[in-house]
Amino acid sequence: MEELKPIYEDEVECPVCGGKTLKYSVYTYVVPLAGEVVMEVWKCGVCGYRKSNVGLAGVGKAKRLKISVNTDRELRALVIKSSTARIEIPELGIEVVPGPAAEGYITTVEGVLEKILDNMPSECFNESHECHNVVVKIVDAMNAKLKFTLILEDPLGRSALVGENVPIVEEPLT
Numbered sequence: 001m002e003e004l005k006p007i008y009e010d011e012v013e014c015p016v017c018g019g020k021t022l023k024y025s026v027y028t029y030v031v032p033l034a035g036e037v038v039m040e041v042w043k044c045g046v047c048g049y050r051k052s053n054v055g056l057a058g059v060g061k062a063k064r065l066k067i068s069v070n071t072d073r074e075l076r077a078l079v080i081k082s083s084t085a086r087i088e089i090p091e092l093g094i095e096v097v098p099g100p101a102a103e104g105y106i107t108t109v110e111g112v113l114e115k116i117l118d119n120m121p122s123e124c125f126n127e128s129h130e131c132h133n134v135v136v137k138i139v140d141a142m143n144a145k146l147k148f149t150l151i152l153e154d155p156l157g158r159s160a161l162v163g164e165n166v167p168i169v170e171e172p173l174t
Contacts, residue, residue: 004027004039005027006027009025011023017046017049019046021044022049023043024040024041026038026040031106031162033078036056037055051103052103053082055082055156059156061172062154062156062157062172062173063157063159063173064152064170065152065154065169066169067109067150067161068147073166075144076108078108079107079112080104080162081104082159083104084102084154084155085152088151089148091146091148092134092141094134104158113138113142120138153173
């Protein structure tokens with residue numbers, strides 16, 4: 001794989017340390033089946049602050065994407081989540097709402113579940129805690145033992161769900 005080269009770079013003021021030491025870089029990359037994506041990276045050479053974002057190139061129409069996950073095939077579907085996107089998994093009672101520091105990323109449906117597990121409070125991994133059942137459900141979902149629906153809503157239309165032979169429903173977001 002060839003090295004990605006930035007299509008734009010600049011140094012701007014860092015929101016943490018205030019120095020004009022925050023390097024901002026923009027890259028483009030073509031993702032098979034999904035098309036061109038834009039990756040933005042901010043990194044401060046003084047304080048180490050980092051932020052990144054990923055999204056489809058260009059701004060589209062607000063949309064809601066849904067995938068019913070029943071097998072390993074759907075778990076391997078690609079998720080391109082921009083920083084403005086919201087994720088919901090109703091069967092698990094999960095809602096991931098973007099905040100001001102939200103980052104975009106590219107992963108799989110299974111990877112989304114891993115990210116959710118990584119952000120669960122540590123007490124939820126204790127079998128005696130009331131939230132442990134959510135961890136068990138997420139692990140079951142990751143092992144295709146629990147059917148669920150992943151909903152991705154993006155007001156800027158820069159997110160996508162992509163998979164071969166995987167039905168994905170796209171609706172306008174109102």
